[in-house]
Amino acid sequence: MLKKRGAGVLLHISSMPSEYGIGVFDDNIKHFIDKISDMGFTYWQVLPFNPVDAANSPYCSPSAFAGNYLFIDPKGLEKMGLIGENDVKENIFTGLPYTADYKFAAEKRLNTLKKAFLNVDESLAKAVKEYEINNPWLTDYAVYMAVKELENQKPWWEWSEEHARYFECIKNVYDYEDKAAFWKFVQYIFYLQWNEIKAYANKKGVAVIGDMPIYVAMDSADIWANLPMFLIDEKTLKPQKIAGVPPDYFSENGQLWGNPLYDWDALKGDGYSWWLQRLSHALKVYDTVRIDHFRAFASYWAVPAESDTAKVGEWLEGPKMDLFEAVFEKFGKDAPIIAEDLGTFGEDVIKLLGDTGFPGMKVAQFAFDANSDSTHLPHNAEKNSVSYVGTHDNNTILGWLWEAGEEERKFALDYCHFKGNNWGEGGYYSPSCRAITEAVWQSASNVAIITLQDMCGFGSDARMNTPGVAEGNWEFRTTRETIDGIDAEYFRHINALYRRMYPAFEK
Numbered sequence: 001m002l003k004k005r006g007a008g009v010l011l012h013i014s015s016m017p018s019e020y021g022i023g024v025f026d027d028n029i030k031h032f033i034d035k036i037s038d039m040g041f042t043y044w045q046v047l048p049f050n051p052v053d054a055a056n057s058p059y060c061s062p063s064a065f066a067g068n069y070l071f072i073d074p075k076g077l078e079k080m081g082l083i084g085e086n087d088v089k090e091n092i093f094t095g096l097p098y099t100a101d102y103k104f105a106a107e108k109r110l111n112t113l114k115k116a117f118l119n120v121d122e123s124l125a126k127a128v129k130e131y132e133i134n135n136p137w138l139t140d141y142a143v144y145m146a147v148k149e150l151e152n153q154k155p156w157w158e159w160s161e162e163h164a165r166y167f168e169c170i171k172n173v174y175d176y177e178d179k180a181a182f183w184k185f186v187q188y189i190f191y192l193q194w195n196e197i198k199a200y201a202n203k204k205g206v207a208v209i210g211d212m213p214i215y216v217a218m219d220s221a222d223i224w225a226n227l228p229m230f231l232i233d234e235k236t237l238k239p240q241k242i243a244g245v246p247p248d249y250f251s252e253n254g255q256l257w258g259n260p261l262y263d264w265d266a267l268k269g270d271g272y273s274w275w276l277q278r279l280s281h282a283l284k285v286y287d288t289v290r291i292d293h294f295r296a297f298a299s300y301w302a303v304p305a306e307s308d309t310a311k312v313g314e315w316l317e318g319p320k321m322d323l324f325e326a327v328f329e330k331f332g333k334d335a336p337i338i339a340e341d342l343g344t345f346g347e348d349v350i351k352l353l354g355d356t357g358f359p360g361m362k363v364a365q366f367a368f369d370a371n372s373d374s375t376h377l378p379h380n381a382e383k384n385s386v387s388y389v390g391t392h393d394n395n396t397i398l399g400w401l402w403e404a405g406e407e408e409r410k411f412a413l414d415y416c417h418f419k420g421n422n423w424g425e426g427g428y429y430s431p432s433c434r435a436i437t438e439a440v441w442q443s444a445s446n447v448a449i450i451t452l453q454d455m456c457g458f459g460s461d462a463r464m465n466t467p468g469v470a471e472g473n474w475e476f477r478t479t480r481e482t483i484d485g486i487d488a489e490y491f492r493h494i495n496a497l498y499r500r501m502y503p504a505f506e507k
Contacts, residue, residue, distance in 0.1 A: 001207060001288060001336050002359055002386075007441065007500040008043025008209065008449040009036050010392065012058075013071045014100045015452070015464070017480045020108070021093030021101040024073040025193040030200050032483055037204040039488050040495035042504045044201060045209040045449055047392060049194070049285065056102045056474045057465075059213045059292070060259075062144070062220045065137040065281050067190035070105045074112055076193050080124075082116035100477045113189070117182050128181075128188040137221075137277065138184055143170065144221035146179035155219040157237040164237065166225050194285070202287070205503025209338065209449075210286030212278070214293040215243050215259035222274075223260060229267055229274060230260045241302040244310035245293075248343050251468040254301075254310030261302055264319045272319075272326045279327060279335075287336060287504065290386075294339035294358075297323060298348040320348075324356050333357070338386055342366075359447070362387040364440050365394050368404075370411035377415070378443035387445035389437055389454050392464040396453045397433050398426045399460025415439065428487050430457030441498040448500060452478060455486050 016023025016032060023029070036044060050061035051068045058068070074091045077083045091108045095101060120128070132138045144156070147169060151159045163169050173180075198208055216222040218239065223230055231240045239260040247254045267274065282289045296318055303313040327335060341353055341360040353360050362385055367376035374380065381387050390397055401409055401423060413423055416435040423432040433454055441448050453462040453476065465473040495501045 001504055002338070002446055004042075004446060004502045005498075005500045006042030006447050006502055006504065007040070007495050008045050008447060009041055009452055009455065010045040010388075010449055011452040011478070012047040012392070012464070012474075013049070013068075014047075014058075014102075014474060015477050017097065017478060017483070019093060020074065020091045020105060021095065022070050022105040023100070023477065024071050025197050026073040026075060028480060029197055031480060033197075033201050033204050033206055035483055035486070035488065037206050037503075039486075039491040040501035041206065041491070042500065042502060043209050043288075043447065043449065044206050045290070046211065046286075048211045048213055050213075052102065052474070053217065055470055056100075058211075058474070060217045060257075061213075062148075062217065063137075063141045064213075064216050064220070064222050064278055065135075066141050066187055066221075067194065069113060069186050069190060070102065070109050071194075072109060072113065072186070072189055073193055074109070077112065077116045077189070080116075082119045083112060087112055087115055097479050098477055099475045102474075113186055114182065116189075117185050120185060124185075128184050131188045131191070132184055135187075135281070137281065138187055139173075139180075140166075140170075140225040141187070141221040142180035142183040143173055143176050144224055145183040146176040149179055150176070156224040157218075164224075166227065170225075191285070198285075198287075202504075207287035207504030209288045209290055210282055211290050211292060212282055214291060214296050215257065215261075218258065218260055226274060229263055231263050232260050239305045242305050242307075243296075243300070244303045244313065245301050245343055246310060246313065253468075254313075255468050256303060256308070256310040261300065261316075268319065268322060272323050275323065276326060276330050279331065279337075283331065283336070288338060289336065290338040290340055292340045293343070294341050294353075294360075295343060295345070295349045298352040299346065320352055321355050324352075357384070359384045359386050359445075361385065361391075362443070362445060363391060363394065364389050364436055365397070365400050368408050368412035368415065370407050378439045378445075381443040381445040383444050383446050385445045386447040386449060387440050387443045388448075389440050389450045392451070393467050395460050395463050396451070396458050397436055398424075398430060398454075398457055399463060401432055403460065412436065426457040426459055428455075428457055428485060433457045434490070438494060438498075441494050441500065448498075452483075452486075455491070456482060 013023045017028040018024050048058040049067045050058055052058050053060040074088045078088050147163050241261050243259040243261055244256040245254055298318050299315045300318055301313045302316045303310055337358050339353055339358040339360050362376045362381045367374045416439040418432055418435040462476050464476050
């Protein structure tokens with residue numbers, strides 16, 4: 001995997017068609033898989049599966065292991081005999097199908113899952129218990145969610161002393177079992193439904209690329225249950241330094257993420273066991289994992305916790321190969337990992353990428369500086385890399401063309417052999433989108449990936465996320481009709497022409 005030429009489509013679960021206000025693990029996803037498999041695509045890339053925060057970001061979650069219950073298919077619960085037809089109907093969304101309605105989906109799905117939980121029989125309860133035994137993270141997460149409900153959803157550091165201190169709380173774990181049992185059930189159902197979808201994709205010759213945020217949220221089960229692993233004052237329960245990035249392409253002021261930073265010395269002390277558990281889980285959930293902000297393993301930007309801007313900070317040394325030697329010992333040298341090595345670069349990042357042997361990323365939209373020979377230009381891409389037309393953090397390619405400076409746009413179109421004056425034309429047959437896509441497809445990169453939005457020639461209103469902007473993100477959603485309208489013959493042609501049609505698995 002990742003060693004042969006192939007191509008993939010980036011589309012998150014939340015963006016899938018469905019009746020329920022947000023994408024779910026249902027036949028619409030299988031239909032999407034059928035379509036991209038027929039076009040010769042080898043990979044399907046998704047965003048993190050974790051529950052989202054108040055801004056609906058899957059990169060800031062109460063758990064690095066748990067799945068987002070919004071993606072659970074109500075009809076799947078009905079087939080299991082856990083709810084009735086009327087319960088399914090209560091989840092049907094009557095609003096516009098082009099935007100994910102997280103609020104509607106969260107309210108309806110949670111109520112439905114609580115009804116389903118009341119109908120758990122002895123056989124299902126036993127299966128949930130076996131799942132918990134095989135996935136130790138689930139106990140901490142379920143207790144965390146149960147106590148959070150008792151504490152009126154406050155962040156864990158504002159809980160009562162008996163709850164905020166994990167080792168004090170966990171002594172009385174059975175006191176929370178009634179509420180915790182529900183969350184164990186929810187996670188069992190989530191992964192039961194997902195595993196069926198993943199098996200279907202693999203059978204169709206499509207491998208799933210997952211996404212792992214490098215940091216975890218302050219208000220999460222991971223930090224509450226593993227406080228010594230982070231740079232957090234154990235007396236005040238406040239972070240000493242927080243994560244972010246200095247000014248870069250995405251933001252002239254940098255990005256202040258606010259996540260607590262790892263205490264890498266403490267992690268090293270127990271052989272990086274938490275990271276190995278996290279990777280082991282991810283490699284069961286997906287076929288390949290993209291680690292977001294990989295450069296922080298080499299060195300990371302540490303911002304004083306009291307700062308309100310990421311401009312103020314310092315570079316600190318990461319674990320480098322010491323961590324990945326442990327990874328290779330457990331998963332082998334060919335561990336299917338993609339390194340998101342974008343952003344502020346340095347020799348230490350280049351060395352770590354080379355030492356690990358992981359493929360890095362190239363993004364076409366970063367390439368087109370008329371006055372430089374960017375490493376992101378398709379002709380500079382090495383085989384061991386993944387080239388993107390654009391990612392979830394980028395504008396759509398059509399939106400980018402409209403917003404680019406004249407010199408940048410002219411260079412991009414000239415580089416990609418675009419002919420004519422209609423570069424601003426969008427839609428399925430957009431000539432400029434096709435020119436840039438084909439330039440990426442011609443690159444030496446073993447893997448080339450395009451977002452569904454760019455397959456459709458959509459403008460900036462279909463953008464998934466704008467880094468540094470708090471609202472209006474993660475809402476893009478498509479329809480079955482839109483997917484059916486994609487020019488399958490065109491993508492089948494370029495996948496075959498540029499030798500990207502090899503299946504990841506035998507069909």
